Amino acid sequence: MHVVIVGAGGTGSALARALIEAGHEIAVIERDPARCRRLEESLGSVTLPGNGTSSGALEEAGAKRADLVVATTSRDDVNLVVCRLAKNKFGVRRAISLVNDRERIELFGLAGVDAAVSVTDLLVEDILRGVSPHGFTDLMPLPGPGARSLARFPVPPNSPVINERIRDLQAPASVAIVMIVSQDGTTAVPTDDTRIRAGDELIAVATRDEEEILGGLLV
Amino acid sequence: MVVMGCTGIGAWVAVTLADRGHSTHILDTRVESFDRIPTAKIESGGIEPVVGDGTSQRDLLKVSIQDADVFMALSESDTMNALASEVARSVFQVPAIVTKIDDPDIQDTYNELGVAAIGATQLISDMVLEAALV
Numbered sequence: 001m002h003v004v005i006v007g008a009g010g011t012g013s014a015l016a017r018a019l020i021e022a023g024h025e026i027a028v029i030e031r032d033p034a035r036c037r038r039l040e041e042s043l044g045s046v047t048l049p050g051n052g053t054s055s056g057a058l059e060e061a062g063a064k065r066a067d068l069v070v071a072t073t074s075r076d077d078v079n080l081v082v083c084r085l086a087k088n089k090f091g092v093r094r095a096i097s098l099v100n101d102r103e104r105i106e107l108f109g110l111a112g113v114d115a116a117v118s119v120t121d122l123l124v125e126d127i128l129r130g131v132s133p134h135g136f137t138d139l140m141p142l143p144g145p146g147a148r149s150l151a152r153f154p155v156p157p158n159s160p161v162i163n164e165r166i167r168d169l170q171a172p173a174s175v176a177i178v179m180i181v182s183q184d185g186t187t188a189v190p191t192d193d194t195r196i197r198a199g200d201e202l203i204a205v206a207t208r209d210e211e212e213i214l215g216g217l218l219v
Numbered sequence: 220m221v222v223m224g225c226t227g228i229g230a231w232v233a234v235t236l237a238d239r240g241h242s243t244h245i246l247d248t249r250v251e252s253f254d255r256i257p258t259a260k261i262e263s264g265g266i267e268p269v270v271g272d273g274t275s276q277r278d279l280l281k282v283s284i285q286d287a288d289v290f291m292a293l294s295e296s297d298t299m300n301a302l303a304s305e306v307a308r309s310v311f312q313v314p315a316i317v318t319k320i321d322d323p324d325i326q327d328t329y330n331e332l333g334v335a336a337i338g339a340t341q342l343i344s345d346m347v348l349e350a351a352l353v
Contacts, residue, residue, distance in 0.1 A: 053297070053298055053322065053325060054322070054324075055322075055324035055325075075298070076274070076302060077274060077296065077298035077299045077301065077302035078298050080298070080301065080302050080305065081297070081298045081301050081302070081325055084301070084325075084328055084329075084332075085324065085325065085328055088328045088331060088332070089324060089327070089328050101275075103275070103276055103277075104306075106310075107305060107306060107309055107310060110305075110309040110310075111305050111309065
């Protein structure tokens with residue numbers, strides 16, 4: 001995959017590194033020569049000094065053949081125009097943007113940006129995860145009625161349910177425990193007779209209220 | 220009428236609109252930019268200057284964007300003007316939007332989106348060519 005990244009700040013640089021490690025071809029457009037140099041020291045010649053809202057720079061970065069353009073600058077106006085140019089002028093199939101002001105997430109969606117990522121929201125989510133007494137994590141909301149999500153429940157080392165079977169867990173009947181990830185990373189689809197081990201993580205489908213109940217049972 | 224950016228062009232447009240009897244709000248992030256508007260125009264109520272960011276939904280509500288017939292983005296930044304125009308269009312459904320975008324490629328892109336994008340580069344080079352090639 002060829003990916004054009006605009007902005008070599010913290011997010012842009014980390015993304016560039018991850019994409020290269022995953023075997024993708026990248027070009028990073030960055031205005032600041034010092035940031036370009038810093039990135040090239042570790043990743044080789046992947047940067048292009050210039051302005052991401054300039055068609056010339058985008059073209060040079062290979063926007064015409066890019067599968068994805070990602071705008072990662074700290075300015076929402078720049079990110080939006082980068083995505084507009086990528087999609088409308090260069091016909092790039094997917095554009096993803098960082099959104100610095102979370103008020104604009106909806107707008108970026110209306111403007112045809114395929115994924116608008118708010119750093120603030122991600123941080124808040126992460127902090128709340130640390131705050132939650134049960135430590136469960138929403139993985140993704142599921143479609144359909146009932147507002148259910150896929151969620152992850154780490155079993156704490158001193159949990160009262162260790163060695164109990166799934167059938168003995170007093171979880172609401174509508175909660176579906178769909179997978180167990182063991183401490184060594186192996187995954188298994190549990191039956192009613194599967195026993196919960198220390199260090200397991202339960203992956204379950206539940207509503208927000210059910211998540212609280214299940215989380216409460218594990219501590 | 221809502222004008223974003225009390226630049227030389229923004230102030231001139233706002234004054235002309237007010238002279239023609241349009242109720243005109245002008246937004247700028249810096250209060251000193253409003254020095255470009257003659258005090259009499261402000262005192263008579265023809266132009267209402269408001270300190271605020273034309274790309275912010277909250278600040279646009281201060282100038283009653285939801286009732287605006289026309290939104291004009293005339294700040295010095297192409298990208299700020301583009302963002303503000305998208306907010307006016309997608310969030311507030313302002314019927315007519317005029318935006319100043321000097322980069323010809325960004326200007327084209329926005330014209331294709333149905334925003335009236337006007338750019339100094341294109342306008343002036345057209346005029347220069349016309350004058351040079353007669």
